[in-house]
Amino acid sequence: xxxxxxxxxxxxxxxxxxxxxxxxxxxxxxxxxxxxxxxxxxxxxxxxxxxxxxxxxxxxxxxxxxxxxxxxxxxxxxxxxxxxxxxxxxxxxxxxxxxxxxxxxxxxxxxxxxxxxxxxxxxxxxxxxxxxxxxxxxxxxxxxxxxxxx
Amino acid sequence: xxxxxxxxxxxxxxxxxxxxxxxxxxxxxxxxxxxxxxxxxxxxxxxxxxxxxxxxxxxxxxxxxxxxxxxxxxxxxxxxxxxxxxxxxxxxxxxxxxxxxxxxxxxxxxxxxxxxxxxxxxxxxxxxxxxxxxxxxxxx
Numbered sequence: 655x656x657x658x659x660x661x662x663x664x665x666x667x668x669x670x671x672x673x674x675x676x677x678x679x680x681x682x683x684x685x686x687x688x689x690x691x692x693x694x695x696x697x698x699x700x701x702x703x704x705x706x707x708x709x710x711x712x713x714x715x716x717x718x719x720x721x722x723x724x725x726x727x728x729x730x731x732x733x734x735x736x737x738x739x740x741x742x743x744x745x746x747x748x749x750x751x752x753x754x755x756x757x758x759x760x761x762x763x764x765x766x767x768x769x770x771x772x773x774x775x776x777x778x779x780x781x782x783x784x785x786x787x788x789x790x791x792x793x794x795x796x797x798x799x800x801x802x803x804x
Numbered sequence: 805x806x807x808x809x810x811x812x813x814x815x816x817x818x819x820x821x822x823x824x825x826x827x828x829x830x831x832x833x834x835x836x837x838x839x840x841x842x843x844x845x846x847x848x849x850x851x852x853x854x855x856x857x858x859x860x861x862x863x864x865x866x867x868x869x870x871x872x873x874x875x876x877x878x879x880x881x882x883x884x885x886x887x888x889x890x891x892x893x894x895x896x897x898x899x900x901x902x903x904x905x906x907x908x909x910x911x912x913x914x915x916x917x918x919x920x921x922x923x924x925x926x927x928x929x930x931x932x933x934x935x936x937x938x939x940x941x942x943x944x
Contacts, residue, residue: 685893685896685897685900685901688890688893688894688897689893689894689897691890692890692893692894695886695890696890699883699886699927703879703883703927703930703931703934704927704930704931707934708930708931708934708935709870709871709876709879709931709934709935710871710934710935712867712870712871713860713863713864713867714856714860714863714864715860717853717856717863718856721856734850737846738846738850741839741842741843741846742843744839744840744843745840745843748836748839748840769847773847773850773851776850776851776854777850777853777854779857780853780854780856780857783857784856784857788859788860791859791860791861792860792861795860795861795864796860
């Protein structure tokens with residue numbers, strides 16, 4: 655086997671670990687999701703706080719009206735997933751920056767992961783199993799399209 | 805100038821290109837603080853919205869706490885945090901991906917502040933009118 659002698663001062667090439675470069679994808683995710691979230695959240699704030707009577711108009715009937723439209727179901731679900739993963743990854747960065755004891759770091763990262771998975775699951779289930787016209791509820795609290803209000 | 809233990813001279817002020825102090829550092833500090841604040845609001849906001857799955861009365865009870873005047877002011881702070889984080893996020897993307905981004909990061913910071921001020925001028929009066937003009941006894 656012939657030995658090749660490298661050129662003097664040839665750049666030392668470090669062999670990267672094989673496998674997915676998660677930090678790189680995290681970096682890309684923060685930027686890509688950030689741009690989408692800017693549109694989703696500004697739209698959410700505009701429709702819920704600026705149009706009509708703003709926050710004063712928000713009640714069960716308001717949410718019922720929004721989520722009987724697949725457009726807002728998809729909008730809010732997308733917002734939920736993108737925002738919670740974006741926020742959790744940001745919190746992970748901060749924990750990595752400031753935690754000095756490995757055990758504390760592990761506990762905090764675990765807490766972030768558990769709360770993210772729990773809330774994404776909860777939120778997604780709420781959006782898609784939601785009933786805008788629950789039986790037995792007072793008619794004046796329900797959206798106008800519910801059978802009790804017809 | 806102070807001398808450290810290694811006997812080398814340490815300049816009292818960081819050199820001009822160092823990313824410390826001024827716009828670069830403060831935008832980073834604000835991005836962290838607003839990010840953490842938004843994260844914790846998001847946790848609460850998912851839970852309060854989940855009340856729609858419990859009962860109309862439960863959701864209306866929890867959402868009415870967002871409609872009192874003190875919370876109304878809190879929502880101005882929240883939207884302020886979101887708007888700064890969003891606009892500064894665009895600045896970060898431009899620093900990373902635009903060939904002249906790092907060169908103009910300082911100018912972009914002041915553009916972020918300017919756009920933020922315009923956004924808040926549009927949002928704050930509208931929101932506060934909604935919060936304060938529908939109070940019980942406000943003469944609706």
